[in-house]
Amino acid sequence: MTTRRTFEILLGLLPIALVLGAWQALSASGLAPPSLLPAPHAVFARLVEQLGHPSFLRHAATTLWRLFAGFGIAVVIGVTAGVAATGSRTVEALLKPVVRVLAPVPKIALYPAFILILGFEHASKIALVAADATFPILLATYQGTSAVEPKLVWSALAAGTPRRKALFTVVLPAALPSVLTGCRIGLVISCIVVFLAEMITSADGLGHLLVYAARSFETVDMFVPLITISLLGLSLNAGFNALQRRLLIGFPEQG
């Protein structure tokens, strides 16, 4: 079994190695000039160099701040609205059609409106991140809370817990696996959206660095912010997974 496991891990590393190998071969063979496709070692050397650079880190910090501000707003709105929709028939009837209409709308199209209302600075980007991340969190919370075993709620109500309190002390914790999954999806979406917003209009942040490098045809510097944001997304995703596992000790295994 363990040898099979190692074999599968090695097999999984193969395509990644193939991609890197093809990249290296393309740039080494001279088929692709360095101005179009820089060698992988040049990109990674530059990445390491940049990570020690205060100005690069400042851009990354700006991106992170926008990301977490938007994500935080999305969590608060998404979880509250999701729980409220489960708790009240009226809220559910009001919210469901609105979500049905708004969820498939590409939120990035709202970005110009956010710019016009909130300006070019942080606020419009944070609003866009929040708009994009809210829906997966809301849907996951709603689906999770409405699937909670009703007997749990009945017991709490029979024991004298007020209905509203039971919603937050019984229903929400019981729906935690689903809520956290929604949050994890929302987090990766936030990561992607904040970068795109910065690429479209910005004077700082990682997305701006990519566009800036593209304008001056500094190919190596185009790859660096892109790899940084992807690594950021990967590590946030992994970190959230670890957190989820810690918080969900005792819950049945999720498919």
Added chain:
Amino acid sequence: MSVRLAAVPGLPPLLACCGLLALWEIAARIFDISGLPPAHQALRELPAILGDRGSVLNILDSLRRMGLGFALALLAAIPVGLAMGRSRLVAAFFNPLLMTIYPVPKAALMPIIMLWLGVGDASKTLVIFLGVSLPVIYHSYQGARAVEEKLLWSAAAMGMAAPRRLTHVVLPAALPEIFVGVRTGLVLALITMVTSEMIARQAGIGNILFNSLDMALYDAVYATIVIVGILGFALDVGLERLRSWLVGWATPVHEMAVGTA
């Protein structure tokens, strides 16, 4: 009361649209800033944009690119996902690579791909293809993995060969789950389409949006947003119709997949 109203198909979303427009109108009147024109003013711009030959051609061009990228992604992603679901080795081969690509903002590849393929259709279509592929692969994989083994055994016992089992048993059985991925993919296709055009700023509906913004035609900006919104909603409704027609036998667990947004 609310239950009976909800029973009329299409009515709740329609009411929701009216509600949202009313909210917008009220907010615009309260805040009274030039950046937020009232709803009726923006909606009055709609006929002007939809009547303009150039804009309509731009929008149709965008949709053509999106359709092409979307179709190519389905053709490539569904077989890969099904193969992953039926073979542990194939799954082990692709999974780490897909997990690594998952958090890469696909539309952000636009400037790099533009260096290689130019600003034309090819780079935009490729970006859309990349954006759509991942969710479709993922859901096809999950769908194929969950196929009832007994179905496959019965088919095998009746002498159906492996390739035929894949197309005649696995594919239909996984279809409801595949549709979840396709629906997510369709929304992503629209997002990548608009974003890539906002970044490349050369043609398409994303370009109209930012050109109007640059020229301070705020009504036109909002009207274009409404058009994109209607496109998103209409495509989603269309796909949902197709789903219930093709796989109406499988009621979805949830009306909307979490990954949709």
